[in-house]
Amino acid sequence: MKKPVQTAKAPAAIGPYSQGIIAGNLLFISGQLPLDPEKGKLVDGTMTEQTKQVLKNMTAVVEEAGGKLSDVVKTTIFLKDLKDFSEVNAAYADFFTDCPPARSTIQVAALPLDASIEIEAIVSLP
Numbered sequence: 460m461k462k463p464v465q466t467a468k469a470p471a472a473i474g475p476y477s478q479g480i481i482a483g484n485l486l487f488i489s490g491q492l493p494l495d496p497e498k499g500k501l502v503d504g505t506m507t508e509q510t511k512q513v514l515k516n517m518t519a520v521v522e523e524a525g526g527k528l529s530d531v532v533k534t535t536i537f538l539k540d541l542k543d544f545s546e547v548n549a550a551y552a553d554f555f556t557d558c559p560p561a562r563s564t565i566q567v568a569a570l571p572l573d574a575s576i577e578i579e580a581i582v583s584l585p
Contacts, residue, residue: 463481464520521582531582
């Protein structure tokens, strides 16, 4: 059985999908963009600021499901330009300080809303 997760503290889905889905003790978080959840628009700023917004959005979904960021076991980062890799890494390290999750980083041709970064995650809920 699966259960959707929805929170106003993260951007609303821009298509027919859930912010997250709980299946068993796993939470699958849809790709999060650097969207301001109140304005519904991409944040302006550096890749550091954009990465932090994405991870704040992801944190909101995790917390709504009853977990915490340290419960994340796998992330996938999609970047429009791998030149941003080191800046993304630095911001990412601020959020995952102990036992960071497994991760893949992929350069893509385009992302929704012409964003520069998107991150999806799998979480092992307590």
